[in-house]
Amino acid sequence: MVLIVGMARSGVAAAKLLQSRGKSVFATDSGKAPLRSEFDTLGIPYESGGHTAERFLEAEEIVMSPGVPLDIPPLEAARRKGVSIVSEIEVAFRYLQGEIVAITGSNGKTTTTTLIGKVLNSTGRPVQVGGNIGTAMSSLVDSSRPATINVVEVSSFQLDGIRKFHPRVAVLTNITPDHLDRYADFKAYRASKFRIFENQDSSDFAVRNRDDAEVYPPESAGSARQRFFSQRQRVQDGAHRSAGTLYLNGEPVMPEASVQLRGAHNIDNVLAAITVADCYGVSREAMSETIRNFRGVEHRIEFVATVNGVQFFNDSKATNVDSAMKAVASFDGNIIIILGGLDKGAPYSPLVDAMIPRVKLAVLIGAAADKIAASIGGRIPVVRAASMVDAARLALENGKPGDVVLLSPACASFDMFDNYEHRGRVFKEAVLAWQKN
Numbered sequence: 001m002v003l004i005v006g007m008a009r010s011g012v013a014a015a016k017l018l019q020s021r022g023k024s025v026f027a028t029d030s031g032k033a034p035l036r037s038e039f040d041t042l043g044i045p046y047e048s049g050g051h052t053a054e055r056f057l058e059a060e061e062i063v064m065s066p067g068v069p070l071d072i073p074p075l076e077a078a079r080r081k082g083v084s085i086v087s088e089i090e091v092a093f094r095y096l097q098g099e100i101v102a103i104t105g106s107n108g109k110t111t112t113t114t115l116i117g118k119v120l121n122s123t124g125r126p127v128q129v130g131g132n133i134g135t136a137m138s139s140l141v142d143s144s145r146p147a148t149i150n151v152v153e154v155s156s157f158q159l160d161g162i163r164k165f166h167p168r169v170a171v172l173t174n175i176t177p178d179h180l181d182r183y184a185d186f187k188a189y190r191a192s193k194f195r196i197f198e199n200q201d202s203s204d205f206a207v208r209n210r211d212d213a214e215v216y217p218p219e220s221a222g223s224a225r226q227r228f229f230s231q232r233q234r235v236q237d238g239a240h241r242s243a244g245t246l247y248l249n250g251e252p253v254m255p256e257a258s259v260q261l262r263g264a265h266n267i268d269n270v271l272a273a274i275t276v277a278d279c280y281g282v283s284r285e286a287m288s289e290t291i292r293n294f295r296g297v298e299h300r301i302e303f304v305a306t307v308n309g310v311q312f313f314n315d316s317k318a319t320n321v322d323s324a325m326k327a328v329a330s331f332d333g334n335i336i337i338i339l340g341g342l343d344k345g346a347p348y349s350p351l352v353d354a355m356i357p358r359v360k361l362a363v364l365i366g367a368a369a370d371k372i373a374a375s376i377g378g379r380i381p382v383v384r385a386a387s388m389v390d391a392a393r394l395a396l397e398n399g400k401p402g403d404v405v406l407l408s409p410a411c412a413s414f415d416m417f418d419n420y421e422h423r424g425r426v427f428k429e430a431v432l433a434w435q436k437n
Contacts, residue, residue: 001026003055005075006065007033007046010088013136014063015044017095020142026055030072034418059083063091066132066157069182087161089154092137098148100166101276102131104159104196105173105209107323108269109133111261112173113153114297115273115290120149122286127151132158149280156192157182166199169279170224171207171272175214176322180345190214200224205279207272210235227279229271231264239271239278248274254288261294262301263330299424301327305435309401312392312431315408316424321346324410325354334403335359336395338385340366341411341423348375351410355380361398363391367415388416388423392430 004015007029015025025044027033033048047055056062056074061084064070070085079085093100101120103113110133117129126145131137131152140150152167156179159165175190183189197206201223209215210230228238239248246253246267259270270291277287296302299317306312318324319341328335328351335358352375355362364372365385373382383398385391395405407427417423 001055001059003028003059003062004065005029005051005062006068007035007039007048008065008067009035010136010138011035011063011065012038012042013138014065014088014091015039016042017091017138017141018063019044021095026059028052028055030068053077056083057081061086063088064157064161066155070160085161086163087158089131089137089152089158090162090165092141093162093165095141096137096150097141097144097146098126098150099168101149101151101169101171102154102165102167102196103152103171103173103272104154104156104193105171106176106178106193106320107326108173108265108272109153109155110297110317111266111300112171112269112272113151115269115294116171116276117151118294119273119277119282119287119290120151120280122282122290123149123280125149154196156189159192159195162195162199164199167196167204169205169207169276170196170200171276172196172209172215173268173272174209174212174322176320177346178320178322178344181343194218194220197222197224205276207238207275207279209268209272210238210240211268227275229268229275231267231271239274241267241271246271246274248278248284248287251284253284254291258288258292260292261296263326265326265330266296299420301330302424304428304431307396307431307434308399310396310399310403310405312395312405312427313407314424314428315406316413316420316427318408318410319412319420320344321348321351321410324408325351327406327408328354328358331358331404331406333358333360334400336361336363336399336403336405338363338365338388338391338395338405338407338427339372339410340364340369341409341413342366342415343368343371344412348372348410352376352379360403361395363394365391365416366409366411368411372410388426389430392427396434 004027027046053074056078204224206224207227210228231241302314304312315327413423
């Protein structure tokens with residue numbers, strides 16, 4: 001029996017895949033199991049509201065959803081017994097056809113993954129995008145073919161449970177403090193990110209951010225061919241920015257001004273996509289055309305509407321401090337920022353320092369509100385909100401024409417919402433309702 005731990009999207013996908021391959025499957029969830037109906041439809045037995053420890057010991061293999069900590073007591077006991085414990089992406093890798101382009105990092109994963117998928121469409125090969133965004137990797141298996149390029153975002157939690165997972169191209173965008181509520185320390189979190197390279201060989205490509213001191217130089221160079229992207233220095237084996245132009249292997253690709261994405265951090269994401277596209281022989285003209293037409297992804301500095309002269313932006317994807325800092329830096333000033341949610345263990349002081357010149361008011365929500373307020377320490381005016389709708393209303397009431405309201409929480413969403421997408425939708429619905437009125 002294969003035990004699926006966690007009954008959300010990736011758990012359903014792994015269970016369905018394994019069942020289709022003739023495996024006996026049982027699912028367990030310590031919470032309400034949001035997708036129980038999916039397991040009912042599949043006819044897969046399950047339990048919710050708690051784990052039966054014996055099932056972990058009896059399993060031939062345990063498949064972990066990324067939201068489940070790896071140190072819960074039943075897992076520890078199974079590990080001591082020698083039961084194989086893997087992530088959903090490891091299971092998917094066993095059956096997936098074609099090549100894998102895998103992207104990880106603390107920030108920029110979703111934008112980079114989405115853009116890479118669009119750029120690689122020009123290869124003429126079938127391309128599908130998923131992983132930690134949208135479609136679980138296990139759900140890509142049935143539509144994959146030998147020629148398919150599978151572009152997948154992978155998280156540190158998913159990488160914790162790999163064994164043979166082997167991307168042809170592995171991308172590490174950056175590493176900043178995150179998920180310190182789940183890892184013993186930053187060193188452990190960083191080591192998890194580097195696992196994306198561990199099964200690569202000399203026929204593969206490793207793409208790294210040359211400017212990030214946590215990414216380069218790596219602890220181990222690995223076996224793959226090295227490619228880099230940088231905004232600070234010229235690179236001959238990848239992409240870089242210089243004097244307002246984006247270059248690939250020393251040759252110009254396009255003007256920086258043609259990139260439609262807001263924020264200097266998004267230039268990193270574009271350079272990463274250019275570097276990956278080069279690994280597949282995409283022409284500079286095709287790269288440039290795709291990038292010019294790319295408007296970004298939902299929930300990442302996404303323009304929502306202008307209400308009474310106040311612009312509203314949804315950056316619900318900013319679930320850590322560094323991501324929120326990048327969003328703040330994308331605007332010149334007059335920002336009213338909505339912060340808060342479930343704390344992830346990183347200090348807020350760097351964000352507060354970044355906010356000082358640009359933010360005129362902080363609207364705080366969620367479980368981390370007190371901790372954030374203590375970090376702000378009166379340096380910026382603060383108001384509290386009981387809900388997201390209340391936060392958006394307070395921001396509008398305090399805004400003036402020309403101001404920017406930025407939802408960039410710097411926290412996880414699970415204290416008040418199902419996920420960051422849910423949080424962003426609630427924000428957008430409130431704003432768009434006002435616009436209609």
